[in-house]
Amino acid sequence: MSTESAGELLESNDVAGDVEELRVRLEEDGYLFFRELLSPEEILTLRREMLTVMQAGGWLIAGTDPVEGIADPAARSTEGDLEYTDVYHKVYRLESFHRIGHDPGLIELLEKIRGCPMMSQPQKVARLWFPKFTDHTTPVHQDFVHFQGTNDNLTCWSPVGDCPRELGGLAVLRGSHKVNRVLEHHFSLGAGSLIVHPEQHEELGSEWLTTDYRCGDTLIFPALTIHRALPNVTEDRLRVSLDNRYQRVSDPIAEHMLNPHLSSMSPLSWDEVYEDWGTEEYQYYWKQHQLDVLPKIxxxxxxxxxxxxxxxxxxxxxxxxxxxxxxxxxxxxxxxxxxxxxxxxxxxxxx
Ligand SMILES: O=C(O)CCC(=O)C(=O)O
Ligand SMILES: [Fe+2]
Structure with missing residues (x-):
């Protein structure tokens, strides 16, 4: 799929209060997209905090305003590299990065859609993607292979700052969740290292959708929807985004989702994550639920x-x-x- 050939995501802001319509769209299209579902001011503050940590880690050109996200090409790395986790896990210690995953407006919307109490999974995820490092763009995949649990889990992807197409936001294959099974994935470079080939499944069509994302926008989709990132082809800008997952409180969770992201590559404990936090509100919050824990496939x-x-x-x-x-x-x-x-x-x- 070329960036130019992707269509435009349908905005659902106008039907946010109509739960039946939201469910119909999710069932039909395999995604819901909202402009400014999260507070742009809060996201911008988070952007500054995250990029300040990245600048201290040597990822941004010294002396530039961190909020601009101007990457130092000499520092480029990606998931799987130890240099990546060195800095990523410093970002991961920010309380604000975890707090945004519990945004009350977002949780309320997800609870309306699913009609029951929902929980943000403990493993929060950020993607910090260097420019012109396009061999490492997130390949076409279904989230179930990585995050497991149930097919009804919802991924919420939000750029941390404006994310026009050239910065490499997310694209979804419209209606692809209707395939109703986990497709065969193969080896690939890029986040997760797994790729599917939807062109081998005629029923999947080829209607890829994306948008020029703006600060606060959020794309929501279930675990079988096929999606990918677009390459970050900007001259020098880092792409920063969040992708958190939400489940019914009554659903099982895969064991690795109880751990910090990429802690299997570079050890990181929750006690370390929480070291500098000002409050305990979102520390070990999932322990209040009797979660059924599944072994990782x-x-x-x-x-x-x-x-x-x-x-x-x-x-x-x-x-x-x-x-x-x-x-x-x-x-x-x-x-x-x-x-x-x-x-x-x-x-x-x-x-
Ligand atoms: O942001 C990316 O590059 C990958 C995100 C993704 O695959 C997801 O949100 O599930
Ligand atoms: Fe994904």
Whole structure:
């Protein structure tokens, strides 16, 4: 899909009070989109806080206003790199970043849609995407393979600041949730390392939708809706966004969603996250519910690892980059050692 060929997301602000219509749209289109569902002022304050941490971490050009998000290309990294988690986990300690995931207006809307009490999952997520690093754009996927739990979980994606198309916002494949199953995912670079090929499923159509997002906008979609990010093709701007997930309080949760994001790559405990917080309101808040905890399904990532290994042996530079990241990041784990062995058996290639 080229950026130009994506259509425009349908705004639902005008029907926000009509729960039946919201449900019909969600059922029909597989998403709901709202302008300024979150307070633009609050998001802008959060933007400044997050980018100030990134500037201290060396990601922004020194001396520039952090709110502009002007990236230093020398610092570029992505999920899977230890340099990425070094700075990301500092951002992750901000109380305001977690608080926004509990926005009362957002929760109220989700509860109206689902007709029952809803909960923000503990694992909050931010994406901090460098410009012109487009091999690492989030590939086409369904969220279930990563976040699991139930198909009814709702992802809420919000840019932290204005996010015009060229900065690489999210695009959804309209109505794709109706496929009603988890499709086969394959190895890819980019967040999550898993890609689906909707063009192989005729019933899915090809109606990709996106928009020039503005500060406070939010896109909501269930776990089977196929979506992707657009490449950040700006000259020098970081793309900053949130993608949090919400579930019925009565639904089960996958065990890894109880942990801080990317803590399996670089250890980070909730006590560390909470160290500098001013209040306890959103600390360990999920413990008040008797959540049924499901073991993580690891088969999606395991088969992607096998695929990457095979591609690496065939000389595929992307697969080799992926394996090199794993080998560097976790030299002592089984997967890290296997990645190192596969690389030794692979013809040299550079990316
Ligand atoms: O922001 C991104 O690049 C990925 C976001 C995503 O896949 C999601 O919100 O589920
Ligand atoms: Fe996703």
């Amino acid at each position: 690891t088969s999606y990532l395991e088969s992607a690892f096998e695929e990457a290994s095979e591609l690496s042996r065939q000389g595929d530079p992307r697969a080799q980059l992926h394996l090199r990241r794993i080998a560097l990041r976790e030299p002592d784990s089984d997967m890290g050692q296997q990645a190192a062995r596969v690389l030794e058996d692979s013809p040299t290639a550079t990316l």
